[in-house]
Amino acid sequence: MNIKYWIFIIIAFSVTSCGSKLSKDLIGTWTIDSIKKNDNEIMYHYLSNLAFFEKDGICSMPVKTKNDNRKGKWHIEEKDSTIFLTIDIEENDLSGIYQVIFWKDYENKLFKATLTMNELEIVCSKMLYDFDEGKNVL
Numbered sequence: 001m002n003i004k005y006w007i008f009i010i011i012a013f014s015v016t017s018c019g020s021k022l023s024k025d026l027i028g029t030w031t032i033d034s035i036k037k038n039d040n041e042i043m044y045h046y047l048s049n050l051a052f053f054e055k056d057g058i059c060s061m062p063v064k065t066k067n068d069n070r071k072g073k074w075h076i077e078e079k080d081s082t083i084f085l086t087i088d089i090e091e092n093d094l095s096g097i098y099q100v101i102f103w104k105d106y107e108n109k110l111f112k113a114t115l116t117m118n119e120l121e122i123v124c125s126k127m128l129y130d131f132d133e134g135k136n137v138l
Contacts, residue, residue: 022076022083025102026053028136030113030124032062035094038119051124059087061094068092076100085115098122104131 032049035042043049046062053059059074072089083100098115105112109131115122129136 022078023055024136025111026074026076026085026100026113027055028053028129029127031127033112033123033125034121035062036121059089061087061089061092063092094120094122096120 030051030053032043032046032051035046045064047064047066048062051059051061053074057073057075059072060070061072063070069089069091072087072092072095074088075086077084083102085098085100087095087098089095096117098117101114101116103112103114104110105125111126111129111131111134113124113126115124126136
């Protein structure tokens with residue numbers, strides 16, 4: 001086989017692996033520690049503090065009223081070393097495209113993420129995550 005074929009295979013595998021690693025980091029249940037708008041805490045406006053990201057691209061985010069739509073779709077990708085998460089939930093003010101930073105809280109042994117979009121910042125902690133092993137429990 002020629003070298004161009006192998007280069008294509010390696011690049012395709014790298015891109016696929018990166019996407020799946022990001023997805024694995026995101027998939028699961030997250031507790032939302034804070035939601036800030038213009039540096040003001042607005043978490044108390046929401047009925048819950050849980051977010052769910054499922055393998056099939058379905059997500060659930062907190063809502064302000066019981067009539068609000070909490071379920072939608074998500075997609076994560078990396079562009080130019082920056083991670084972007086798209087949350088698409090009709091008529092939910094947490095919908096949008098977020099810049100994501102995954103990080104480890106070594107003091108509390110938590111895997112965390114900070115999501116930022118314009119003046120909105122969401123900080124959350126992953127549930128059912130083995131901090132020492134660096135992987136999901138379930």
